[in-house]
Amino acid sequence: MTASRPPTTAEELRxxxxxVTAARVALLETVRAGDHLGxxxxxxxxxDRVGHVSLQAVYEALHALTAAGLLRRIEPAGSPARFEGRVGDNHHHVICRSCGAVADVDCARGDAPCLTASDDHGFSIDEAExxxxxxxxxxSTRRST
Amino acid sequence: MTASRPPTTAEELRxxxxxVTAARVALLETVRAGDHLGxxxxxxxxxDRVGHVSLQAVYEALHALTAAGLLRRIEPAGSPARFEGRVGDNHHHVICRSCGAVADVDCARGDAPCLTASDDHGFSIDEAExxxxxxxxxxSTRRST
DNA sequence: TCAAGAAAACGAATGGTTCTAATTTTGTGG
DNA sequence: CCACAAAATTAGAACCATTCGTTTTCTTGA
Known part of the structure; x- marks a missing residue:
């Protein structure tokens, strides 16, 4: 009997x-529902979804899901890491210098690397972040008032 | 009598x-002579230049010189901060995923922000990194052999 | 030269993240 | 259905870069 609930997230993991663990399913759903969460x-x-989970387990799961390509990790200079559920579309980010808010910016090209370096110094470049x-x-309204 | 040595670095600081302190002069010269140093x-x-200087003093001086616009701080995701002496030309960086080496990439435009976001979400953007x-x-040669 | 104030030193703490080792759970083959 | 191996979770400590508070030293402008 496995037809009572839609196992979409679980199937993605598998x-x-x-x-598939409750923690990973909850984590994936949390990140997707949230907005560049820390x-x-x-x-x-x-x-909130599955009860007690240790912080280390969260780190471990984030690592695993990021390595598997289900999550993307972004790390703005001077801030702790944040995670987002939108992967594969090579989009970019706008970050507020004042409050650290992050918003997505679609990439005009879509495929990585979306920019070409003027001089690649012999590097084989695979991504332009x-x-x-x-x-x-x-x-800005808070500042000007 | 102040014409015996070129006091360029000290004057820049002032x-x-x-x-102007010996530590700051030495720091600025060290960063400029080096290549994206940590x-x-x-x-x-x-x-090596002035004898004993505490690590905290280095952090403090780096902060001050960065805020003054004499140095630029770059912080690749997952790495400690690095500093460079080339400022004002809004150039970018290539970073090696394997060894962390950093090389400069000239910006085609030169003035910041050198890119325009497809949708700025109302942010007033001043720099595209x-x-x-x-x-x-x-x-790559090390890997393929 | 002298006093004011900034910079450096000193010592310790903090925060985010990772490591180690042991335990529990999961998927799978018998 | 049961047991086994692999993988996940846990707890705790450790690690690193960076920051903080305080005292001392030094630069600077009067």
């Missing part, structure tokens, strides 16, 4: 070669 | 509104 926020979201730095609407 | 390497270079990820020549 399809990626990962074992580790602490993810842990809290996972606990773009971070736009600025001030978000909320912070 | 011009930026900073006090804090530990900078501290070691400063000590581009990091090209790949494998450096040394690491």
């Amino acid at each position: 399809g990626a070669g990962l074992r 580790v602490e926020a993810i842990a809290s979201g996972v606990r 773009v971070i736009y730095w600025g001030v978000c609407p909320g912070c | 011009g930026a509104g900073l006090r 804090v530990e390497a900078i501290a070691s270079g400063v000590r 581009v990091i090209y990820w790949g494998v450096c020549p040394g690491c």
Whole structure:
């Protein structure tokens, strides 16, 4: 009897070669429902769904899901890591210098590397990561008033 | 009598509104002579020039010189911070996924922000930071052999 | 030269992340 | 259905880069 609930998330995990645990399903759903969450926020979201989960387990699962390509890790300079569920579309990010808010920016090209370096110094480049730095609407109104 | 040696570095510091100390002069020269050095390497270079300097003093000076615009801080995801002396030309970086080597990539535009976001979400963007990820020549030959 | 204030030293702490080793759970083959 | 091996989870400690508070030293401008 395995037809009562839609096992989409679980199937994705299994399809990626990962074992299915309640914590991983909850984690994947939490990250997808959230908006560039940090580790602490993810842990809290996972606990809301499945009870107690250790922080280390969250780190481990984030590592595994990121390596499997189900999650993407972004790490703005000077901030702890954040995770997002949108993968595969090679999009970029705008980050607020004031509050650290992160928003997605679609990539015009879509495929990585979406930019070509003027001089690659012999490197074989596979990705161009773009971070736009600025001030978000909320912070700029707060500043000017 | 102040014409015996070229006081360029000291004048730059003073011009930026900073006090001139042996440690700061040595630090600025170390970073400029080096190639995207980390804090530990900078501290070691400063000590080679002026003797004992505490790590905290190095952090403090790096902070001050970065804020004054004499240095630029880059922080590749998953690595400690590195500093470079080339400022003002809004160039970008190629980073080796294997050994962490950093090389400069000139920006085609030169002025920041050199890219325009497809959708800025209302942010006022002042800089587009581009990091090209790949494998450096040394690491790719090492891998293939 | 002198006093004000900034910078450096010193010592310790903090936060995010990773490691180790032991235990539990999961998927699978008998 | 049961047992086994692989993988996941746990707890705890450790690690690293960075920061903080305080005292001492030094630069600077009057």
